[in-house]
Amino acid sequence: MDDDTALIASSKAGDKRAFGKLVKKYEQMVYSFAFKICRDPEKAEEVLQETFINAYRGIKSFSGKSKFSTWLYRIVTNNCLMMHRKKSHEPVVSLDETELLKETGELQVAHWGETPHDAILNKELKEVLDKAIENLPLDYRIVFVMRDVEGLSTQEVGNALNLSVPAVKSRLHRARLFLRNELDPYFRK
Amino acid sequence: MKLVDHTKYLLEICEKVDRDIASPTCKKLREHLAKCPDCAAYYDSLKKTIFLYRNYDVKLKGSHVEEILTKLELEGPLEIKLPSLQSLRKKHPR
Numbered sequence: 238m239d240d241d242t243a244l245i246a247s248s249k250a251g252d253k254r255a256f257g258k259l260v261k262k263y264e265q266m267v268y269s270f271a272f273k274i275c276r277d278p279e280k281a282e283e284v285l286q287e288t289f290i291n292a293y294r295g296i297k298s299f300s301g302k303s304k305f306s307t308w309l310y311r312i313v314t315n316n317c318l319m320m321h322r323k324k325s326h327e328p329v330v331s332l333d334e335t336e337l338l339k340e341t342g343e344l345q346v347a348h349w350g351e352t353p354h355d356a357i358l359n360k361e362l363k364e365v366l367d368k369a370i371e372n373l374p375l376d377y378r379i380v381f382v383m384r385d386v387e388g389l390s391t392q393e394v395g396n397a398l399n400l401s402v403p404a405v406k407s408r409l410h411r412a413r414l415f416l417r418n419e420l421d422p423y424f425r426k
Numbered sequence: 427m428k429l430v431d432h433t434k435y436l437l438e439i440c441e442k443v444d445r446d447i448a449s450p451t452c453k454k455l456r457e458h459l460a461k462c463p464d465c466a467a468y469y470d471s472l473k474k475t476i477f478l479y480r481n482y483d484v485k486l487k488g489s490h491v492e493e494i495l496t497k498l499e500l501e502g503p504l505e506i507k508l509p510s511l512q513s514l515r516k517k518h519p520r
Contacts, residue, residue: 257491338437346468348467352477358481385444385476416479420478
């Protein structure tokens, strides 16, 4: 029995200290993922708290078929979606693959300059990255972050979001094309 | 670049950008990238897009464990659903 299994079993029996250890272990992961979806530190903290409170309330329904982290990703996603729906409206953007490729242009594709190779990105670049991903509809943003940023497999993303593997791939491709096009003006030499 | 000639490669680039294109299944794509600077530039820009978002991380300032546990204390113990007397009698008839 691994650490998580024992802690989950104790949490199911009502041991809040055991649940506290799970919070300690996963809070950075949850916060980081929530931030990457919401792009706002305060909202990410709010989602973090809601996620663990919901997780505790629902821990008896956790079957152990998926990883505990995948289950948490699903709760974070639901909380982000709920928070997002409370907001006004989402920008309407075209995510048609052909349209996105057309934007690449029928002329030469520009070579991007050097991008920072270390983990520290400057403020201006962070703002560019935030703005680009905020323009991406949330359903696509979630798939992109889970698959390309967090490194979940296509199947895991599908399980967490109740989507088929082809649906995950389709959203992922569109998200990649969209973000690449959004960042293009910044990096063109 | 005439888009019509390259669309299938651009889509393939998008699909395989996170994979090891040195693998035998990506042979045709690899050959195309070697001779097409536009598709190579596109491949490079997609890889950089993913790289940048992967490296843009944030750290949590301080733990929320105690705050969350305090909120849970206020909620009381987890609700335990006991089976009804009727369902027990059905399962274990005398």
